[in-house]
Amino acid sequence: QQQVKQSPQSLIVQKGGISIINCAYENTAFDYFPWYQQFPGKGPALLIAIRPDVSEKKEGRFTISFNKSAKQFSLHIMDSQPGDSATYFCAATPYSGGGADGLTFGKGTHLIIQP
Amino acid sequence: EAQVTQNPRYLITVTGKKLTVTCSQNMNHEYMSWYRQDPGLGLRQIYYSMNVEVTDKGDVPEGYKVSRKEKRNFPLILESPSPNQTSLYFCASSSRLAGGRVGELFFGEGSRLTVL
Numbered sequence: 001q002q003q004v005k006q007s008p009q010s011l012i013v014q015k016g017g018i019s020i021i022n023c024a025y026e027n028t029a030f031d032y033f034p035w036y037q038q039f040p041g042k043g044p045a046l047l048i049a050i051r052p053d054v055s056e057k058k059e060g061r062f063t064i065s066f067n068k069s070a071k072q073f074s075l076h077i078m079d080s081q082p083g084d085s086a087t088y089f090c091a092a093t094p095y096s097g098g099g100a101d102g103l104t105f106g107k108g109t110h111l112i113i114q115p
Numbered sequence: 116e117a118q119v120t121q122n123p124r125y126l127i128t129v130t131g132k133k134l135t136v137t138c139s140q141n142m143n144h145e146y147m148s149w150y151r152q153d154p155g156l157g158l159r160q161i162y163y164s165m166n167v168e169v170t171d172k173g174d175v176p177e178g179y180k181v182s183r184k185e186k187r188n189f190p191l192i193l194e195s196p197s198p199n200q201t202s203l204y205f206c207a208s209s210s211r212l213a214g215g216r217v218g219e220l221f222f223g224e225g226s227r228l229t230v231l
Contacts, residue, residue, distance in 0.1 A: 006157075009155070032216065034219070036220070041224070041225075042224055042225070043119070043205050043207070043222025043223050043224050043225055044158070044205070044220070044222050045221075045222065046219045046220065089157065089158060093216060093217065094216075103160075103217055103220070105157055105158045106157060107155065107156060107157030108157045108158070
């Protein structure tokens with residue numbers, strides 16, 4: 001079964017610090033890597049995504065770093081704020097959907113930013 | 116407003132009593148999917164649908180049924196609920212991109228189900 005392994009399961013960071021969440025995958029056919037953010041009581045929502053033709057993508061305080069040879073990608077949250085406290089899911093999918101949707105989620109990271 | 120609407124948001128039921136969780140989207144998306152979220156297990160896909168009358172099993176389909184008779188609706192049916200189906204359920208929809216890839220997923224706000 002295709003897998004995306006996400007770590008850590010939970011993370012506590014002080015306000016202003018850098019939050020780092022890591023994901024690793026096995027299927028070399030994966031070529032699209034989105035991150036979803038979920039606030040308590042809400043459904044997940046797309047935060048940022050990357051294709052493997054670039055090693056980094058930045059949107060505001062959020063950056064995805066991608067290492068194709070190691071089959072790893074990570075989310076960095078710079079200057080972390082209490083409002084960033086949420087559960088974060090990494091995901092991966094191959095380009096061709098074929099007969100299956102191919103979207104695989106990590107198990108999530110519960111991030112708490114302490115004031 | 117573009118949205119995915121699930122009902123009910125909260126439900127407590129008893130073992131064996133059939134129930135349906137409805138899901139409706141107003142974005143004309145071809146793709147719809149159901150997930151369950153459990154602590155430590157993340158999001159696990161139950162069933163998905165690539166288009167009307169086309170459904171397929173996800174990773175944890177046992178004990179669930181779905182139908183896709185209309186593009187906007189994708190109900191989740193628990194014919195005989197059991198306590199191990201106590202969970203938080205999410206419906207999601209997406210457009211399909213070139214090559215068949217599923218695009219950005221839009222999730223509903225979730226349905227918390229308790230089976231006693």
